[in-house]
Amino acid sequence: MPSPLPETDSASHLDLIVEMTGDFAHSHDVEATLRLGLERIAQRMGAEAASLFLIDEDSGELVCRANMGPVDVIGLRLTPGTGIVGRTIDLGVPQLVRDTRRDPDFTGAVDAATGFETLSILCAPMAVRGTKLGAIELFNKKGGGAFSQTDSRLLQALAASSALALINARLVADMAEEQGLKRELELASEIQRAMLPGPQSEDSPIHGINLPARGVSGDFFEIIPLADGRTAFAIGDVAGKGMKASLLMAKTASLFRCLVKREAGPGAVLTAINSELLETRMPGMFVTMAAGLFDPASGRVVLAIAGHEPPLLLKDGTFTPIEGEMPPLGIAVELFADGCPESVVDLDGGSLYLFTDGLTEARPRHDAMLENEGARALIQSFSALPATERLEALVRSLDDSGGLLDDITLVVIEDRRSGAAAAFERRYPARPEELAAIRAAVGGAARAMGCGESMVGDVVLAVDEACQNIIRHAYHGGEGDIVLRLDREDDRLVIRLMDFAPAVDVAKIHPRSLDEVRPGGLGTHLMRSIMDHVDFLPPPAGIGNLLQMVRRIDPT
């Protein structure tokens, strides 16, 4: 325990410590602050010259990082343990050398090289809680004479404070670097999102969605309408995660956008991407990809697959995987020497689903992986929703159940030719006065979609009842809207009603028991009697309740 500083000096010494701490706190430039601190110390202690040495974290050498006086020794490197500095650091206590000629550790090398004459030295260690950082060394007291024990105690205090300030500054610098990296990652994620196609218009036959598991994604998809009425599309998954994967993803997606307009077909596009990727080798990184062209007039897809999960054709409730035999892109040019074969898929009223392994490897509620079976069941369960809502609901159901381990990307291509009648979608205020207009519209739309008169009458009743439920049970008679949508999907009429009220406890609107003659509870029973299926579906974001009613179309 060093004895206290002399009373008269302690106040000004404290000032010096405060000033230095302030310098470190305000400046991000550690070097400049060290220099300034050393100058203040040398001046206050009346030293002719001063040096500040820090231990190089890699080599252990002592490096002069700040200097004050007639000779500039910044950058001078000393082997650990040499000189008065080395001794001070090793012993961890100040070294006062009143006469350098009588100290065997004084090397005099600098003096010899520069002509400076060192008479006395005062050196104090910079350390914080046992961590040795370096030392501050003062040379020659101004006006002759040697440094005193009081000087020694003062320098010890100042050096300790400098060490603390330096540690703080380093922590701040580390944090700033971390923040910078985080910001860069956020920026990359933003740029990447901007690169993916935005939401497609409702009448687009192709829709896609991407949800990154972390900030940046190695997945991508592309939807590019071509001048001849066809639409080019692609889905890809870059091996690995994080920044590196996302950069390769950006490159592959850009290549696709560029090459799809130049090459003859998707097989040629994938072959060309493979070559381009291998121009600049990224060892150990590869891309699985499926690319295709869809002709909405014929409902035909030309598809090329490179190591990607087999796309699934969903037709009449049955899934058919479209297998490819080519390996992923970016492994070797020779693998695609004979090009990449293409498959022709006639959608024939069905839909083609492309997805990344984020879907098949998802673990809803932390159970087993979905695998192919689970993925099919999940797609099937949402198949009646309109495409955009369907993809959203699919991804969200996985995200909500905490099952999303990887980036997930989905693309769906639909053959809309069978749905000759355009979908009907309209928004109505949820009020009893609107019901007559709703019935008229539903009747017209159902008729246009091929329903016979008796079915039209029933369907109108079912929709009316569903609207009543929304008015009475969802909005409780308050203000709100109902979105009504009718689609013909193959031979089925699919009706969806969406509201924006809080979710209704479905159990409370059960159909009434028919043995019981009483008013009320009848509406739901009517809906279930008329329609083949009446189900509340998990609503997409922003929707309160989503009711779906399906019935096979009876044209008689």
Add this chain to the structure above:
Amino acid sequence: MKLETRTADTATVVILSGEVDLRHSPSLRKALMELMLEKRPVVVDLSKVEYIDSSGIAGLVEAYQMARKNGTRFALAAISDPVRRVLQLARLDRVFTIADTVEAALGG
């Protein structure tokens, strides 16, 4: 929806026409309940009803229950196709007394 009443010798006849939906069913229910207080037999002529939903049917069911309690007669008559369909779907076609014509209902 339009609702008229006429007093016949044996019963009060309610002539319902147009569309009976959630907008109008509260007034149908109110009219029927008031008639029930008179404790006279009631015949509801449904020949001109173009549409009826569960809320309209509920009004008829409530009147039927009240009449049973009072021991008075409550019959539906000349039901139109849309009404018949809803009664069928609701399995209420065997619950109500349904006459082919208003005259038959009055005579019964």
